[in-house]
Amino acid sequence: MTRHWGGRWSGDGWTARIWAPDAGQVGLVLDGQHHPMARRADGFWSVTIPARAGNEYLFRIDGQDIPDPASRLQAGDVHAPSVVTRPADPAGQKPWQGRDWAEAVIYELHLGTFTPEGTLAAAAERLADLAGLGITAIEIMPIGQWSGDRGWGYDGVLPYALHPAYGSPEDLHRFVDHAHSLGLMVILDLVMNHFGPEGAYLHHAAPRFFDESRHTPWGAAIDFSQPAVREYWIQCAEHWIGEYRMDGLRLDAVHQITGPGADDFMREFAQRVRAVDPARRIHLIVEDERNEAFLRENGYDASWNDDFHHAVHCRLTGESDSYYASFSHDPVGDLCLALQRGHIEEGQPRPGRDTPRGEPCGHLPPTGFVNSVQTHDQVGNRAKGERLLSLADPRGVRAAYALLLVAPYIPMIFMGEERGATTPFLFFADYAGDLAEAVRKGRAAEFAGIASLGDEVPDPLSPDTFQQSKLDWSDTDAARGWLDLTRRALAFRADHVVPLLKSGRSAPAEVARIGADSLAATWHFNGGALRLWLSLGQVEPDLKPPQDEAFSVGRVGLDPFALSVTTRPK
Incomplete structure (x- = not known):
């Protein structure tokens, strides 16, 4: 592929490419030695040279050295040189065709807080227990490298590179292979709608990557009308699916992937990603606040269904602030709609909402909706990160959790929910200086209109905030009771609900x-x-x-x- 991003091996050596359509001069600095690069008509620059795995390199664009925006591995943080890598050898990989989507029971986890160690190696040791409960898929929050060590992952700036705090590429290979040996799918959360605030050198390399006339909550929108931009994200997905044999992707906030070319991009994305390995089942999930059917009618398996969550949450907690406003008037009536049609808001006028949202989606199969009663978003975007058990009658939480697991929609469990965890999941980051202070102030401002969440917001930059969010794995009577409920409900699902879904x-x-x-x-x-x-x-x-x-x-x-x-x- 002549429009590829980053480095690739060929018979003539190693070819490095970058899109810098407005640059006057571009070169490759490999282990300190400069190599001029040639410009193509489409704005890509390339050079083919001898190299070996482990070499460090930077792109020199109009005098500024930057890491590869498509770096597969960094020699350090997001400002450090990138590292030449070779693809994994497939010879030792065990056969794996994936699983039918109707069998999916998803477990969302954050690698840094899932275990005390916060690593892939430590997480791998917990997978057998999850599989034994009847869980069939692990959904990992974003792992593309960002600035600092701690973070949720949604502020990544090098989306092809594994965040080093979690381990090495070899650790990720072992994690995925071990999951497959237990019958577990591995789904990766991928963020294509924005970059984080520190280390996004694409702004220097290719200003045209962004459309300054349109803005998202995180800055200038990404311009999906550009073929090079579409290739950047498709190749990123192909990398995770092909190199690491991920079973699918959860695409963050696709409602922010808009503008000219966006719909065509989303169609092509689904086709190309599934073509990476046609012999394997590849699953694609979107987070789409628009409640539209378009993507699920064009190659995507399912969408996160916040409507179901909001109805349950409002009924059990009585909260009505912020985005809960339109679901607080009659949450049980809304729950009836969610169980009947999937989404609740399908374009009809509703109290608490000035503008209708959504369109009819009741024709979609139940497997087109990923339901949850807790997620990283809904727990972590509270000022104090409380889980549902800290906010509502435990008997109601237990009934709602059982409903989630046996209803004929795709259930998603947030890490620790299966054992009745009450440890908070807070927002945390790892920045310094003015950026750290801006994050502190911005986080506090988010809760100004949500009175019920309290006024005190833990410092997101404090290491203690991160430590408080780590799961408590204590073996207690309460934990055993929740684990038993999970095991029984998922056994019922596997024996009775999944065959019906497949029919x-x-x-x-x-x-x-x-x-x-x-x-x-x-x-x-x-x-x-x-x-x-x-x-x-x-x-x-x-x-x-x-x-x-x-x-x-x-x-x-x-x-x-x-x-x-x-x-x-x-």
């Missing part, structure tokens, strides 16, 4: 509200039906649960928080 939907779902806080739902599939009864606080539910329930939580019919579910073969 295909035969008719629209039927969801009836029973009184103030109870509902009954039936989903129809070619292989049979799934029936569910749920109470979220109704003292005397008006509906008796199925007498032949295959899975239940709570004292069904007596406890105001209860769930019962069963299947009926066709």
